[in-house]
């Protein structure tokens with residue numbers, strides 16, 4: 140082979156070698172990068188999913204009133220439901236400036252609430268539902284017992300259980316709440332009346348026995364209790380301390396708002412569909428609260444519970 144030919148051949152070899160090297164080196168990085176790329180894309184998908192789950196769960200719930208906060212007052216205006224507004228036109232001076240919810244820890248004192256809790260437990264220890272939810276209504280006398288209700292004003296062994304001082308505490312607290320509604324909703328205090336049923340509730344984690352124990356269903360107070368125009372809830376125990384679960388939830392289109400019960404926390408809201416709500420199941424401990432409603436309709440007004448009524452029934 141001539142020198143020139145040898146040189147050409149050796150150049151060709153070198154070229155081929157270089158080409159092969161290029162091919163290999165072009166392939167190699169794709170092998171090295173391919174694996175991390177697949178892993179990377181999986182990580183990206185997982186992180187995106189986690190972000191979606193995090194934000195969507197965040198979006199459906201927000202804490203409107205946290206148990207550990209001492210709230211001077213926090214409000215949220217909501218659009219009145221048509222049914223609610225239509226009906227209120229009949230009652231001069233009782234329609235709210237705005238439909239809303241308002242939570243405050245400053246209207247009722249912890250001392251007053253301790254008194255109310257003493258009154259509630261004093262009665263309920265003679266009653267109590269088989270299931271998780273019991274009520275005591277000092278106006279009608281209804282108290283849960285077993286799977287039924289008894290009338291405490293007709294039960295001879297409950298005679299002298301409640302004193303005029305007990306009824307006074309309830310009246311004082313209820314009046315404070317009435318003026319607070321008048322102030323925050325822009326209505327005349329003499330145009331709103333205490334209505335039925337006003338009651339103490341006691342909720343435990345016991346399994347429901349009758350439908351009366353099923354407190355966790357979403358509802359509109361105006362539908363459940365025809366007479367309600369303003370609902371107020373006074374909490375007598377602390378979420379996360381005295382009981383677990385049992386938060387109050389306002390159901391809204393995008394974000395549900397939770398109210399965490401706190402001793403002496405007062406929640407007030409217009410009773411129409413704008414404030415549809417439910418109570419989460421209590422998972423441990425015992426939750427005490429008081430439902431104190433008001434009506435604009437005088438025909439649904441109730442008298443104060445008093446020792447006279449109590450004595451009248453017992454002397455019959």
Ligand SMILES: O=C(O)CCC(=O)C(=O)O
Nearest residue numbers: 340360372387418428430
């Ligand atoms: O106890 C609560 O937080 C709510 C009770 C309730 O929804 C009601 O009495 O209608």
Ligand SMILES: [Fe+2]
Nearest residue numbers: 358359360416
């Ligand atoms: Fe309710």
